[in-house]
Amino acid sequence: MSFDINETEQAVVDAVEKVCHDILQPNAQRYDETETFCAESLQALGEMGCWGINLPEQYGGFGIGSVAMSKVVEAVAAACASTSSALTAHFLATDSILIGGTEEQKNHWLPKAAAGELLGAFGLTEPAAGSNPADMRTVAVRENGGWRIRGNKHYITNAKEADFIVLYAKTDVEAGARGISAFMIPKGTEGVAFSQPEKTMGLRGSTIYELALNCWLPESALLGEENKGFHTAMEVLDKGRVEVAATSLGIARAAMESALGWVKERQIGKKPLAAYQGTQWRIADMHTQLEAARMLTWQAAELRDSGERFSLQSATAKLFAAECAGFVTDAALQLHGGYGYIRDLPLERYVRDARILRIFEGTSEIQKIIISRAVLDAH
Numbered sequence: 006m007s008f009d010i011n012e013t014e015q016a017v018v019d020a021v022e023k024v025c026h027d028i029l030q031p032n033a034q035r036y037d038e039t040e041t042f043c044a045e046s047l048q049a050l051g052e053m054g055c056w057g058i059n060l061p062e063q064y065g066g067f068g069i070g071s072v073a074m075s076k077v078v079e080a081v082a083a084a085c086a087s088t089s090s091a092l093t094a095h096f097l098a099t100d101s102i103l104i105g106g107t108e109e110q111k112n113h114w115l116p117k118a119a120a121g122e123l124l125g126a127f128g129l130t131e132p133a134a135g136s137n138p139a140d141m142r143t144v145a146v147r148e149n150g151g152w153r154i155r156g157n158k159h160y161i162t163n164a165k166e167a168d169f170i171v172l173y174a175k176t177d178v179e180a181g182a183r184g185i186s187a188f189m190i191p192k193g194t195e196g197v198a199f200s201q202p203e204k205t206m207g208l209r210g211s212t213i214y215e216l217a218l219n220c221w222l223p224e225s226a227l228l229g230e231e232n233k234g235f236h237t238a239m240e241v242l243d244k245g246r247v248e249v250a251a252t253s254l255g256i257a258r259a260a261m262e263s264a265l266g267w268v269k270e271r272q273i274g275k276k277p278l279a280a281y282q283g284t285q286w287r288i289a290d291m292h293t294q295l296e297a298a299r300m301l302t303w304q305a306a307e308l309r310d311s312g313e314r315f316s317l318q319s320a321t322a323k324l325f326a327a328e329c330a331g332f333v334t335d336a337a338l339q340l341h342g343g344y345g346y347i348r349d350l351p352l353e354r355y356v357r358d359a360r361i362l363r364i365f366e367g368t369s370e371i372q373k374i375i376i377s378r379a380v381l382d383a384h
Contacts, residue, residue, distance in 0.1 A: 008303040014073035017058070021077045024049055025084035033085035036210025037354050040202070042166055043210040046088040050081065051121020059096045059244075060103060064111055065119030071306035075251040082255025083262075086358040087210030089255060093248040094162035094211075098125025100244050101171040105187055105229040105237030114169065114189070126167035128190075128216065129238055132159045136371045138173065138238060139182040143218065145174040151223045154188065154196075157216060160365070164214040165199045168192045172218070173234050185235040187228035196220030207357030243316050245366050246323035247309055250302040253326035253362050257295050260330075260337035260355045264291065267341055278340070287340060291333045298322075298329040317379035324372035327362035334359045 010018070029046045036043050050056065058074050060066025082089035099118050102111055117123040134140035143156025154174055164170060170190040177184030190197060200215040229237070268279040268288065278284050305322040308315035334355040338345035345352040363369045 008072050008300075008307065010070065010073045010076070014069045017067060017069055018073060018076045018080065020053060021050070021055060022080045024053060025080050029081065029084035029088055033087070033210070034351065034354070036085065036087050038209075038348075040204075040209045042212050043085060043088045043091055044166075046085055046210075047091050047124070048121065050088070050092060051124075054119065054121070055081075055092070056095060056121045056124075057099075057115075057119025059100060060115055060119050064103070065116035071247065071309040072303050075247060075254075075302055075306045078248050078251035079255040079258065082252040083259040084255075085210065086252065086256050086355075087208045089252045090208045090211035091163055091166075093245065093252060094127055095125045095167075096248060097127035097241055097245050098167070098169070098171045100241045101127065101187055101237055102189075102228065104240050105233060107229055110189070110228060123168040124163060124166060126161055126163040126170040127241070128158045128161050128164070128170045128172035130160050131157060132215075135159075136368060138185065138235065141173065141175060141185065143172075143174040144178060145176050145186060145188065145222075148221060151221055152188065152226060154190075154218050154220050154222060156218050158218070159215050160203070160213050161216055162211055162213050164212075164216055165202075166212065170197075170216075171228065173238055176231055176234075180232065182235040184232055185238070186231050187234040187237055188222055188226045189228055190220070190222065190226070194220050194222070205361075207354070207360055242366060243319045244309060246319040246372075247302060247305045249362060249366050250298070250305065250319075250322040250326035253323075253330035253359070254295070254299055254302060256355055256359045256362075257291075257298070257326075257330045257333040260334040260352065260359075261291055261295055263350070263352060263355075264288070264337035264340045267344075284340065287336055291336050294329045294332055298326040301325050316375060320367070320372040320375040320379075323367065324369055324376065327359075327369060330359040330362050 028049045032046050057066035058077055062068035102114050118125055129138055131141050145152045145154050172188050172190050173185055175184050176186040196219045198217040202212040268284050269277055271278040301322040305318040308318050338352040338356055341352050
């Protein structure tokens, strides 16, 4: 399997790497310390068209392959994981429209979302329905020629900043997962209330909210067909797990680069830290984990473009890369000793940012269930 990208794709990756170095990386620590939304960094990516890298050209996207897209997300996360979280949450929203929307809805929403004019949010998770969306309690009932949405959503990234939310609700409460539909909720819709941003351990420049909903939407707000939302959400999450894996690579890469620079410069006695065998073994373990995670991520990305089912590969990549990010960031901090624990250096931020990767878009335990079922069913 080849993971080569073409010249156009490489030019996109190179351009993003430059913006990450010039804008995102200098802003990252400030966003973390002040717990403010990563607006400037996100806008810089929007101005160069990166809000649409997941979309085909006919809807305003770059039309690049998923391996190149994974490299872009990795670069963004290496510079600022909060910005990567906000950006990939936007992709979940636009992928929902791309997969589940009508042609009219795609043409209405996606070009502006790709151009950096409209930011999206993905409203699936609820207080009582995290890893199992079928348990959601938000309902949509027909009222006055449209829909009345009632319920609560939790941990919704970008929610208040977004120009639209793709919200999932039950339109047939007796049908379980088969009774879920998706709806477009534009910014300013009456009856949508937001909590204060949650106080999070990491990704402090990427805001998440709880939503309380009692709003009316026109019939046209239904995204695609009624009761097809669960299928849309599951396909979106398959794609999203590749993006979480790429975000994991970025955080791990940043930690690895910090560690390599540190062990070469830090003197212990008359030798640099890198000269000691214990350090070398730790670096070898970090490198091996990161390279393996990268190969699994790119493999899943290749399959994402093939049109074949890739739930197994996306879950495998997400599981391994998220666990890798936890391992590499912790090992990098350990190599820095007490300096790694001080907030003057970004190591402790990498550790905090990486922790959520094993939880959101399906916990590591959920990925293991997906993987084991797929492997057992194949034999």
